[in-house]
Amino acid sequence: MMMNNxxxxxxxxxxxTVIKGKWYKNEYKVIKELGFGANGIVYLAECQGRxxxxxxxxxxxxxxxxxxxxxxxxxxxxxxxGPSLLSVDxxxxxxxxxxxxxxxxxxxxxxxxxxxxxxxxxxxxxxxxLLKNLSLLHQSGWVFGDLKPExxxxxxxxxxxxxxxxxGTTLVGRSIKEFTEFFDRxxxxxxxxKAEPSxxxxxxxxxxxxxxxxxxxxxxxxxxxxxxxxxxxxxxLKMYEPVLEKALLGKYSTADEMRKELMAAANLNMDxxxxxxxxxxxxxxxxxxxxxxxxxxxxxxxxMLLVVLISIVYMVYIYTKLL
Amino acid sequence: MNPGTLKQILLITDGCSNHGEDPSxxxxxxREQGITVNVIGVMEQDVIDQKGMQEIQSIAQTGGxxxxxxxxxxxxxxxxxxTRKAMTQTIQGVVNKELQQILGRSKTMDDLPPExxxxxxxxxxxxxxxxxxxxxxxxxxxxxxxxxxxTVKEALLDxxxxxxxxxxxxxxxxxxxxxxxxxxxxxxxxxxxxEALTKVFSKLSTGGMTPTGPAxxxxxxxxxxxxxxxxxxxxxxxQFFEESV
Numbered sequence: 001m002m003m004n005n006x007x008x009x010x011x012x013x014x015x016x017t018v019i020k021g022k023w024y025k026n027e028y029k030v031i032k033e034l035g036f037g038a039n040g041i042v043y044l045a046e047c048q049g050r051x052x053x054x055x056x057x058x059x060x061x062x063x064x065x066x067x068x069x070x071x072x073x074x075x076x077x078x079x080x081x082g083p084s085l086l087s088v089d090x091x092x093x094x095x096x097x098x099x100x101x102x103x104x105x106x107x108x109x110x111x112x113x114x115x116x117x118x119x120x121x122x123x124x125x126x127x128x129x130l131l132k133n134l135s136l137l138h139q140s141g142w143v144f145g146d147l148k149p150e151x152x153x154x155x156x157x158x159x160x161x162x163x164x165x166x167x168g169t170t171l172v173g174r175s176i177k178e179f180t181e182f183f184d185r186x187x188x189x190x191x192x193x194k195a196e197p198s199x200x201x202x203x204x205x206x207x208x209x210x211x212x213x214x215x216x217x218x219x220x221x222x223x224x225x226x227x228x229x230x231x232x233x234x235x236x237l238k239m240y241e242p243v244l245e246k247a248l249l250g251k252y253s254t255a256d257e258m259r260k261e262l263m264a265a266a267n268l269n270m271d272x273x274x275x276x277x278x279x280x281x282x283x284x285x286x287x288x289x290x291x292x293x294x295x296x297x298x299x300x301x302x303x304m305l306l307v308v309l310i311s312i313v314y315m316v317y318i319y320t321k322l323l
Numbered sequence: 324m325n326p327g328t329l330k331q332i333l334l335i336t337d338g339c340s341n342h343g344e345d346p347s348x349x350x351x352x353x354r355e356q357g358i359t360v361n362v363i364g365v366m367e368q369d370v371i372d373q374k375g376m377q378e379i380q381s382i383a384q385t386g387g388x389x390x391x392x393x394x395x396x397x398x399x400x401x402x403x404x405x406t407r408k409a410m411t412q413t414i415q416g417v418v419n420k421e422l423q424q425i426l427g428r429s430k431t432m433d434d435l436p437p438e439x440x441x442x443x444x445x446x447x448x449x450x451x452x453x454x455x456x457x458x459x460x461x462x463x464x465x466x467x468x469x470x471x472x473x474t475v476k477e478a479l480l481d482x483x484x485x486x487x488x489x490x491x492x493x494x495x496x497x498x499x500x501x502x503x504x505x506x507x508x509x510x511x512x513x514x515x516x517x518e519a520l521t522k523v524f525s526k527l528s529t530g531g532m533t534p535t536g537p538a539x540x541x542x543x544x545x546x547x548x549x550x551x552x553x554x555x556x557x558x559x560x561x562q563f564f565e566e567s568v
Contacts, residue, residue, distance in 0.1 A: 023436055060432065060440065061415065064440045065444050067437065068445055088437035088438070097433065101437075173490070175452065175486070175488035186485070192487070194488040
């Protein structure tokens with residue numbers, strides 16, 4: 001979009017730039033750019049030997065609003081809800097005052113990248129974790145709003161889902177401020193844009209779908225039947241069909257409810273796949289690969305033994321021939 | 324503090340006006356009456372020329388609103404973003420004026436320390452959520468817009484979905500220009516819900532000049548007409564409210 005260009009230029013900070021706060025005089029040395037959104041640029045920076053994430057914007061409204069949200073998170077439970085807020089200040093860059101805030105730097109991979117490297121079998125685990133986070137968030141009176149894989153970071157090395165970018169976070173009962181079409185129930189014609197827990201739970205179901213449809217898709221005509229087809233189209237999703245459909249139709253009023261049923265479905269699936277797959281041994285990828293490896297190792301040993309044996313026989317043969 | 328009902332005109336067009344008075348002047352006139360003018364330029368593959376771009380920016384600037392040029396596919400998201408942004412801008416203006424009275428001249432929200440600013444923003448957000456909103460949508464239906472109209476319709480339905488999730492009350496009306504007989508034609512009277520748009524939009528015929536300026540002027544007069552009628556009604560409502568409390 002057009003306005004982003006001017007924002008980009010104004011908030012641009014090369015690695016090595018020192019951002020000094022106008023009010024609290026702390027100095028932050030920019031290490032690199034982490035991300036870029038409609039409302040600002042996030043940098044990795046260093047302050048007194050500590051790595052922090054710093055968000056700069058030309059929009060003091062959105063920065064202050066996000067600051068308010070992060071502050072209220074800190075009051076409630078802290079870490080599970082979002083990155084913890086460290087400081088808020090203004091940066092005077094070439095005569096232009098740019099508001100910024102400093103938060104905890106969460107090291108890790110974004111949701112879809114993580115699944116790409118580690119395999120989609122992680123999806124269900126991450127979704128269960130996410131639901132736990134959301135339950136806490138909803139209980140403290142907030143709805144995340146713009147819930148999507150790009151806003152989820154899997155922290156390393158603990159592999160825990162963390163929600164970042166609270167730009168869309170809205171008080172329960174108000175209207176959703178920011179959303180992304182694919183994850184928005186309004187776009188699919190499946191509900192209002194009122195901030196309520198079921199709004200987030202719809203997005204959770206869509207994130208699950210996105211795990212197996214990494215390229216996403218656009219709405220054809222009738223929203224629900226298309227999504228339902230998409231679920232039936234992948235066997236990993238079909239296993240959770242009843243839960244996903246309930247989430248898409250807004251039938252869960254709390255994240256805990258959905259988590260419980262998803263957990264039950266997951267346990268059922270693990271049990272049945274264990275029973276089914278014990279004799280056939282086809283579905284688990286890693287064990288088969290391991291087995292193959294073992295086989296080749298054994299094969300190598302066998303052939304080496306054979307070579308040694310033959311050469312001994314040969315040597316004995318030559319020995320007897322020579323004598 | 325109550326900013327009352329926020330009034331906006333949302334102009335959706337794809338190029339330059341070529342008939343009647345200067346649309347920027349009309350936008351400035353609207354602003355004088357407390358009505359914000361926002362402009363969205365829609366492109367398909369074609370690009371809006373320099374002159375059209377300038378006009379779009381200038382209308383929004385003089386109209387105290389927000390402008391954005393987008394491809395048709397991004398229209399839905401943009402329409403709601405522009406409307407919200409303009410609302411916040413207007414409320415922020417009101418709040419800043421109050422702040423200036425308290426803190427002295429030339430002080431605005433941005434001069435406050437970050438923590439205090441946060442508190443002000445909370446008030447602005449609260450007002451944005453609860454204030455009444457009236458949006459008059461003005462759609463350009465000149466020939467080049469023909470293919471874009473189905474998307475415009477979708478975007479407007481989406482807008483009413485977004486705004487009706489607010490706590491505050493909404494009123495929309497839709498006008499197209501050029502109209503069959505005059506410069507502008509009313510398509511939909513003030514209504515809280517844009518659902519009815521689906522029927523009337525399919526019957527639209529496109530073509531003719533692009534009288535952006537006259538269309539804005541007409542739209543303005545419609546705001547006034549409506550006001551005088553509605554103010555009677557809303558006064559009644561308030562009385563009723565007071566009595567019931």
